[in-house]
Amino acid sequence: MERALNGFIRALRLAGVEASTAETIDAAHTLALVGYESRDALKASLGLVLAKSETEKQLHDEVFDRYFQVAEAAPSPAAQHDDDSEEGKTGDGAPESTSGDPRIDALMALAASGDGQGGGGGAAASDQARAQINRAATEAGADEIRFQTQTSYYVQRTLERLGIQALEARLVELLNQSTSAAQAEAAQLGAARDRLRRMVRAVIDQRYELYGRPATEQFLTEVALEKSLAQISNADMPRMKVAVARMAKRLAVKHSRRQRVQLKGQLDIRRTLRANAGRDGVPFDLVFRYKRRDKPKIVAVCDVSGSVSAHVRFLLLFLYAMNQTVTDLRTFAFSNALYDCEGPLERLPFEEAMAHILREYGGGGTDYGAAFETLESDYWDEITKRTTVLILGDGRSNNTPPRLDLFREMADRAKRVVWLCTEAPPRWGTGDSYMLKYAPFCTHVAHVATVTDLERAVDEVLEAY
Amino acid sequence: MPAELSSVEAITAALASVGYIATRQISTAIYLAQHLRKPVLIEGPAGVGKTELAVSAAKCLSFPLLRLQCYEGLDDSKALYEWKYGKQLLYTQILKDKIGQLVGEKDSLREAFGKLSGFQDLFFSRDFLEPRPLLQAMEQKSGSVLLIDEIDKSEEAFEALLLEVLADYQVTIPEIGTITAQVPPIVILTSNNTRELGDALKRRCLHLHIGYPDAALERDIVRARVPGLSDKLLAQMVAFVQALREENIRKPPSVAEAVDWARTLLLLHASVLDEALVRDTLNVLIKRESDIQVLDDRVVPLTRAALEGQKKGG
Numbered sequence: 172m173e174r175a176l177n178g179f180i181r182a183l184r185l186a187g188v189e190a191s192t193a194e195t196i197d198a199a200h201t202l203a204l205v206g207y208e209s210r211d212a213l214k215a216s217l218g219l220v221l222a223k224s225e226t227e228k229q230l231h232d233e234v235f236d237r238y239f240q241v242a243e244a245a246p247s248p249a250a251q252h253d254d255d256s257e258e259g260k261t262g263d264g265a266p267e268s269t270s271g272d273p274r275i276d277a278l279m280a281l282a283a284s285g286d287g288q289g290g291g292g293g294a295a296a297s298d299q300a301r302a303q304i305n306r307a308a309t310e311a312g313a314d315e316i317r318f319q320t321q322t323s324y325y326v327q328r329t330l331e332r333l334g335i336q337a338l339e340a341r342l343v344e345l346l347n348q349s350t351s352a353a354q355a356e357a358a359q360l361g362a363a364r365d366r367l368r369r370m371v372r373a374v375i376d377q378r379y380e381l382y383g384r385p386a387t388e389q390f391l392t393e394v395a396l397e398k399s400l401a402q403i404s405n406a407d408m409p410r411m412k413v414a415v416a417r418m419a420k421r422l423a424v425k426h427s428r429r430q431r432v433q434l435k436g437q438l439d440i441r442r443t444l445r446a447n448a449g450r451d452g453v454p455f456d457l458v459f460r461y462k463r464r465d466k467p468k469i470v471a472v473c474d475v476s477g478s479v480s481a482h483v484r485f486l487l488l489f490l491y492a493m494n495q496t497v498t499d500l501r502t503f504a505f506s507n508a509l510y511d512c513e514g515p516l517e518r519l520p521f522e523e524a525m526a527h528i529l530r531e532y533g534g535g536g537t538d539y540g541a542a543f544e545t546l547e548s549d550y551w552d553e554i555t556k557r558t559t560v561l562i563l564g565d566g567r568s569n570n571t572p573p574r575l576d577l578f579r580e581m582a583d584r585a586k587r588v589v590w591l592c593t594e595a596p597p598r599w600g601t602g603d604s605y606m607l608k609y610a611p612f613c614t615h616v617a618h619v620a621t622v623t624d625l626e627r628a629v630d631e632v633l634e635a636y
Numbered sequence: 637m638p639a640e641l642s643s644v645e646a647i648t649a650a651l652a653s654v655g656y657i658a659t660r661q662i663s664t665a666i667y668l669a670q671h672l673r674k675p676v677l678i679e680g681p682a683g684v685g686k687t688e689l690a691v692s693a694a695k696c697l698s699f700p701l702l703r704l705q706c707y708e709g710l711d712d713s714k715a716l717y718e719w720k721y722g723k724q725l726l727y728t729q730i731l732k733d734k735i736g737q738l739v740g741e742k743d744s745l746r747e748a749f750g751k752l753s754g755f756q757d758l759f760f761s762r763d764f765l766e767p768r769p770l771l772q773a774m775e776q777k778s779g780s781v782l783l784i785d786e787i788d789k790s791e792e793a794f795e796a797l798l799l800e801v802l803a804d805y806q807v808t809i810p811e812i813g814t815i816t817a818q819v820p821p822i823v824i825l826t827s828n829n830t831r832e833l834g835d836a837l838k839r840r841c842l843h844l845h846i847g848y849p850d851a852a853l854e855r856d857i858v859r860a861r862v863p864g865l866s867d868k869l870l871a872q873m874v875a876f877v878q879a880l881r882e883e884n885i886r887k888p889p890s891v892a893e894a895v896d897w898a899r900t901l902l903l904l905h906a907s908v909l910d911e912a913l914v915r916d917t918l919n920v921l922i923k924r925e926s927d928i929q930v931l932d933d934r935v936v937p938l939t940r941a942a943l944e945g946q947k948k949g950g
Binding site: 225456 | 644660661664665668671672674676677679713721722725832838839840841842843844845
């Protein structure tokens with residue numbers, strides 16, 4: 172019982188539901204209260220205890236179904252009777268004992284019961300069989316499975332645990348004899364072995380789905396987060412989308428809190444007097460002054476030209492994720508001219524929004540000067556003393572005028588100007604790069620090479636509020 | 637423990653008796669809340685009956701309902717307890733007059749001090765304590781339902797304040813000591829998710845998500861709340877509301893609005909849904925002007941679909 176629950180919680184954690192130790196204890200109490208009798212009741216109860224948000228609930232339900240999966244042969248939901256099935260080996264489902272070796276008989280019975288043909292055993296024997304195989308799989312270390320290619324290995328190990336050697340030895344022996352009786356028995360044994368193998372394989376596949384796949388997925392995501400942005404391939408994109416969305420959520424949660432900062436020691440005299448008017452002006456309740464933190468207001472300007480083409484998908488993905496979480500955000504994209512991309516980011520799903528932006532706005536040669544000019548003429552009012560201007564780009568302006576005067580004016584207007592540069596510092600200022608010219612006006616310049624870098628940089632931007 | 641809480645089915649039946657149609661999830665949550673002694677945190681869109689669940693649970697168990705509405709700036713003096721300053725002041729005045737007599741008999745300062753120290757405890761005692769909802773809930777002798785409504789509206793600091801109450805069902809008052817609940821109340825917290833709640837709070841609670849109900853459940857709910865409505869009209873209006881939720885609008889109608897609409901239709905003596913009727917009463921369901929405009933040309937097909945679906949179903 173405890174083991175079944177532990178395995179389930181491990182699978183849950185791998186799937187991304189953060190179940191703490193305290194919640195595990197709650198789950199054990201719940202289990203003791205509700206029991207295994209009704210599958211639906213258990214699912215509903217554990218869902219209440221372990222999953223703490225809507226997405227977690229979905230994950231929980233998926234993992235629950237996969238973990239407490241019941242084969243069609245056995246309609247009875249009581250799948251995990253680990254304790255009562257000790258006698259399963261010599262159990263009641265052994266009608267066709269032919270060989271005389273008890274170990275082989277047990278395996279034959281196991282194979283037969285698993286297929287639902289176990290004569291007297293029926294569904295109960297099937298449950299016992301599954302429990303027995305599950306136990307053998309655990310002993311064989313199948314919980315450690317990481318890759319799909321390991322399946323055959325663990326199937327073999329589990330079969331060995333079940334004692335398949337005796338059956339195979341007998342099979343070889345029989346195949347060497349040429350009597351028809353021996354041939355018939357060999358055929359029977361062979362069929363039983365294949366059935367067993369199928370049953371064990373199903374169990375191992377289930378373990379892989381529970382433990383192997385999520386672990387691999389987690390590992391690949393970790394690698395992708397540390398990968399250079401330029402090397403992020405198409406295959407990484409779905410993974411990146413999840414990771415970036417999670418990151419944007421994390422940042423939003425962190426920075427959406429604490430809007431009021433108490434100024435300790437500065438008494439708000441007016442409100443203190445008012446609060447204590449009923450007590451003859453004796454100041455029992457002290458009211459301190461506080462200041463409101465500005466909500467982050469961000470104007471993001473993203474380079475989508477040819478020179479950053481390797482990064483552009485990623486930068487847009489980031490803008491998209493930000494747009495879903497930060498409420499006061501204006502996003503612009505530019506190559507040779509500047510465009511407002513609020514519309515596509517708001518309305519379309521990411522793939523379409525990205526295609527749209529690249530098609531409509533991208534591809535041209537970079538012209539930072541022109542971008543700042545458009546910003547000045549059309550959107551200057553967006554930049555106020557509360558605004559952080561976030562520039563994503565490499566600072567290579569194709570030898571067009573960089574319009575440093577406008578950039579400087581913008582820096583004066585805005586609260587902060589943060590430049591997230593896709594190029595490494597040694598390359599700043601080489602060729603047509605104006606990075607070193609722009610840098611003095613920026614509050615913060617960071618080289619962003621990986622997703623982790625990006626998260627850190629944006630965290631700092633939002634921290635300033 | 638009341639018999640209504642002995643099983644999940646009993647809870648469902650008890651809630652139904654006061655007009656609250658609960659899903660299995662909801663009844664299980666109340667069941668576990670009672671037996672694991674854990675608070676329930678309910679999230680979900682507005683108007684699906686989060687607050688109503690607490691009210692109904694209190695009603696069907698005949699427990700007192702203690703309600704704490706959260707808002708920005710809520711602090712311990714409004715949630716836990718407060719000292720009755722006025723009474724304390726008055727007491728000080730009386731003490732001032734008496735103090736001369738008391739101290740006068742004593743010769744040394746030490747003796748006078750010893751005499752006075754006996755009165756200090758009196759000053760910060762239960763007589764001067766004004767219990768607020770959280771403390772009131774702890775003090776109920778025979779169980780209660782404590783509703784902490786819209787917890788997401790309060791500040792982070794208040795969440796931290798709740799942790800002691802929610803985990804151990806006790807309130808610590810520095811001057812007096814710790815007051816532990818005789819019978820742990822059933823605690824229900826609701827949140828509309830305007831901000832993410834802290835992990836510490838979530839970990840201490842059971843988490844229940846109430847979404848929009850499916851058609852069959854919604855029919856049951858509306859029938860329970862608005863008894864006079866004919867089955868035909870009921871099926872039509874629920875089908876319409878369900879279809880409306882699929883539309884691309886900012887604020888889809890929730891159960892509360894569906895019930896209001898059912899009342900409206902009953903009041904207008906409508907027997908069957910038609911386009912003019914829907915158009916006239918749409919503002920009961922949809923509260924945003926922009927949404928009403930979006931739906932302007934969708935009313936006709938939606939109404940037809942609701943009528944046809946009902947024919948197929950019936």
